[in-house]
Amino acid sequence: xxxxxxxxxxxxxxxxxxxxxxxxxxxxxxxxxxxxxxxxxxxxxxxxxxxxxxxxxxxxxxxxxxxxxxxxxxxxxxxxxxxxxxxxxxxxxxxxxxxxxxxxxxxxxxxxxxxxxxxxxxxxxxxxxxxxxxxxxxxxxxxxxxxxxxxxxxxxxxxxxxxxxxxxxxxxxxxxxxxxxxxxxxxxxxxxxxxxxxxxxxxxxxxxxxxxxxxxxxxxxxxxxxxxxxxxxxxxxxxxxxxxxxxxxxxxxxxxxxxxxxxxxxxxxxxxxxxxxxx
Amino acid sequence: xxxxxxxxxxxxxxxxxxxxxxxxxxxxxxxxxxxxxxxxxxxxxxxxxxxxxxxxxxxxxxxxxxxxxxxxxxxxxxxxxxxxxxxxxxxxxxxxxxxxxxxxxxxxxxxxxxxxxxxxxxxxxxxxxxxxxxxxxxxxxxxxxxxxxxxxxxxxxxxxxxxxxxxxxxxxxxxxxxxxxxxxxxxxxxxxxxxxxxxxxxxxxxxxxxxxxxxxxxxxxxxxxxxxxxxxxxxxxxxxxxx
Numbered sequence: 001x002x003x004x005x006x007x008x009x010x011x012x013x014x015x016x017x018x019x020x021x022x023x024x025x026x027x028x029x030x031x032x033x034x035x036x037x038x039x040x041x042x043x044x045x046x047x048x049x050x051x052x053x054x055x056x057x058x059x060x061x062x063x064x065x066x067x068x069x070x071x072x073x074x075x076x077x078x079x080x081x082x083x084x085x086x087x088x089x090x091x092x093x094x095x096x097x098x099x100x101x102x103x104x105x106x107x108x109x110x111x112x113x114x115x116x117x118x119x120x121x122x123x124x125x126x127x128x129x130x131x132x133x134x135x136x137x138x139x140x141x142x143x144x145x146x147x148x149x150x151x152x153x154x155x156x157x158x159x160x161x162x163x164x165x166x167x168x169x170x171x172x173x174x175x176x177x178x179x180x181x182x183x184x185x186x187x188x189x190x191x192x193x194x195x196x197x198x199x200x201x202x203x204x205x206x207x208x209x210x211x212x213x214x215x216x217x218x219x220x221x222x223x224x225x226x227x228x229x230x231x232x233x234x235x236x237x238x239x240x241x242x243x244x245x246x247x248x249x250x251x252x253x254x255x256x257x258x259x260x261x262x263x264x265x266x267x268x269x270x271x272x273x274x275x276x277x278x279x
Numbered sequence: 280x281x282x283x284x285x286x287x288x289x290x291x292x293x294x295x296x297x298x299x300x301x302x303x304x305x306x307x308x309x310x311x312x313x314x315x316x317x318x319x320x321x322x323x324x325x326x327x328x329x330x331x332x333x334x335x336x337x338x339x340x341x342x343x344x345x346x347x348x349x350x351x352x353x354x355x356x357x358x359x360x361x362x363x364x365x366x367x368x369x370x371x372x373x374x375x376x377x378x379x380x381x382x383x384x385x386x387x388x389x390x391x392x393x394x395x396x397x398x399x400x401x402x403x404x405x406x407x408x409x410x411x412x413x414x415x416x417x418x419x420x421x422x423x424x425x426x427x428x429x430x431x432x433x434x435x436x437x438x439x440x441x442x443x444x445x446x447x448x449x450x451x452x453x454x455x456x457x458x459x460x461x462x463x464x465x466x467x468x469x470x471x472x473x474x475x476x477x478x479x480x481x482x483x484x485x486x487x488x489x490x491x492x493x494x495x496x497x498x499x500x501x502x503x504x505x506x507x508x509x510x511x512x513x514x515x516x517x518x519x520x521x522x
Contacts, residue, residue, distance in 0.1 A: 022327045024483045035514055124477050133458050134477055178288050178296055221301055224336040246330060248414030256291050278396045
């Protein structure tokens with residue numbers, strides 16, 4: 001068992017997400033940066049679907065009530081065990097009574113902590129991913145007790161540089177969205193040539209960009225959206241939907257991010273720059 | 280047999296969007312749901328199918344490797360039916376209390392649309408609505424077919440807390456808030472039943488393509504049903520339509 005001393009700004013339990021319920025209006029949810037999360041689980045030889053902690057912008061502080069092994073990936077927030085720095089992308093032995101904490105972050109925006117065996121929290125509609133109204137709470141709270149699955153797996157480490165490169169990339173690879181063809185020629189060019197930056201309005205549901213483009217397309221009749229769908233509002237704002245997004249929307253869908261691009265974007269913060277590239 | 284000109288569009292690695300002519304139209308939505316039903320029973324590698332007013336989103340459990348072959352298969356399947364397959368549509372009868380305690384905006388609707396409160400209730404509860412879509416919130420049904428005299432734009436400033444079960448009107452549609460949430464629709468009543476049950480394999484009783492009708496209950500009946508729902512004793516009245 002692990003006790004939450006300080007939950008940090010926004011720390012939640014996530015796994016691969018909730019599939020098969022979108023027709024009932026249930027968001028997919030799941031780790032924002034699936035890539036970093038998968039690697040954290042791989043290091044511990046957990047199932048890639050194992051639930052772990054997702055930290056946002058600031059670290060948390062955890063007290064271990066039993067021995068286990070952990071791995072920290074994603075954004076570098078200067079993880080410390082009992083006050084001494086620990087290596088990311090490596091298995092870390094943790095003893096009963098140890099305290100895991102973090103400092104200010106160096107790069108990226110979201111950190112993942114995987115635990116050997118994975119987190120054993122309430123499973124709602126086949127997933128442990130926290131979401132408001134579906135799970136009891138949508139983020140972890142002070143004094144929460146995090147329970148782990150039993151496991152006897154071995155562990156290994158992985159190539160940190162490759163992942164760091166991905167996190168720092170500004171290349172957002174996408175498909176043309178269903179309404180892309182309705183954009184004017186000038187708009188298409190602007191969308192694909194200009195550098196965009198992330199506004200201070202971003203969370204697990206979506207990222208709004210600072211720069212606008214002209215909108216010459218009318219709203220559509222409410223239709224399907226997914227994590228990674230790029231919407232254009234009547235005022236020309238660009239919204240990129242993320243893992244906790246609603247299942248339907250009425251703004252034109254001009255682009256669709258690849259899954260790997262959603263992972264990259266998850267590690268961006270206010271004023272980070274990105275560029276769209278059609279796959 | 281009427282067939283529409285469908286558009287097929289690869290949405291991402293493993294999803295495909297099928298679009299009907301872009302209209303809110305009962306015939307189109309029936310066709311969408313009829314095709315969805317056939318895809319559910321006989322198409323390989325489908326993880327999930329989501330339906331909306333005039334489109335279907337197909338999500339596959341693997342990457343689409345040959346998009347042209349996939350579209351060809353879907354086209355053939357769409358055109359292969361001999362007649363409109365009959366499928367059972369369920370009509371759900373949902374109790375609503377339109378008393379003032381719940382009907383937070385009925386005065387606004389009455390004033391703005393120049394129609395008496397009694398008329399609002401009669402017109403709202405006489406229509407058989409189509410479930411066009413479930414979205415916005417888990418279990419939120421967009422119901423089409425609202426009487427013209429009840430159309431009213433969304434509120435300029437959304438409420439921060441619309442109570443759970445609120446029955447409301449937004450533009451030309453009506454719907455029920457399955458949980459407390461912010462919302463801009465005009466509220467004219469409340470239902471004591473649950474629209475979304477996360478402990479069930481199928482969390483909503485209705486699905487897109489079904490029909491919904493409201494019936495008026497008094498505040499006393501509302502309280503009784505509320506208790507029955509709490510103890511799992513209330514059974515929704517449903518009819519099978521086969522048209």
